[in-house]
Amino acid sequence: MTATLEQTSSAAETVLQTMRTRRVVRSFTDEPVSEAHLRMILESARWALSAGNRYISKFLVVQDPNRIRLVKAVSPGMLAKPTALIVILTDLHKAAEQQVQIGRDTATEVDIGTAAQNMSVMAHALGLGSCPATSFSRSGVAATLDLPPTLIPEFILQLGHPAPQPRVMRSGAVTKLPVESLTYWEQVGRPMPRQAGG
Template sequence: MDVLEAIHNRRSVRFFKDQKVSDEIIFNALESALWAPSAGNVQDKEFIVVRNEEKIRKFVDICYDQTWVAKAPVIIVMVSRINLLRMKFGDRAEHYASLSAGMAVENLLLSITANGLQGTHVGLYDEDEVKRLLRIPEDRKVYSIIALGYSREETVVPKRVNLKAITFFDKHGRKWVKKVPRKTY
């Protein structure tokens, strides 16, 4: 699967098969996240791979009653050693940490997609509770919870807005009117 196919095949899946995910697939996904851009190449991220079923069940409450999370065979929590960014970028640290976390998450999701799995980035969670459960040091900031596994069913493809309606040419508001050949996936 090439990268464009992975981009288009990636879906936020919330129903998983009862099938083990190999360490190799997880490690490759983390490696993909590591190779995402990071501000100043600071590489502030850390990853916690959660397989323990009891702990995974606790994420339902942590994620404000998202019950589907309990069925994920693997949860990856991505945190930032944000102090490293503060030392280098001061007030811009939060902004940079957030942006590069997003890039790392997408790389991770594309990597698992290429290996036939799917996952969902969960952004709604109680950070203090995540830290308590996984004993994450106080100075870290939690940026992502990714619940992943083998998809149990074909997923509905959520619609996207019309690209031309949100793309401008040379200045905001000047519509992109040129015809461009587009590949379908």
């Protein structure tokens, strides 16, 4: 059955609204993230864009509060006290198998971003909060999480139930730039056309 234009636009609006209302959360309650929610978030990563469908990344779920505390100790970018982490790892075995040159093939970094984005949006859709951490000691996190040398930690997604307090905006904090200021149309320097009826 073909979707009507009305159904299509309502699905698109829902997706956009979920993306639009997701903001990083750096303050969480102590309530653990359920396994069902973690599974949904991992499922969203599975469906992310992946260059050549190669899936060089692996995911490590961490819920043990002690391990989270130790990861935080070596991660200056972890400002929150999350109740779960999903660590995106580069699998060097898989990369070698697929003849991917880590560090030269930027597509692997893009893959980390696509998975991270899907997971953040899914977490938000589930009523959870998330925040990336990329500022961390690779060797410290690897040691804390007992990673074999073939799995490199690349990205940490901090997860939890958002604390009720409202997010405080610093005065002069940057809000989202309008799409017109980020986009050229057909040619660099040419602005987006005005919206019909706008």
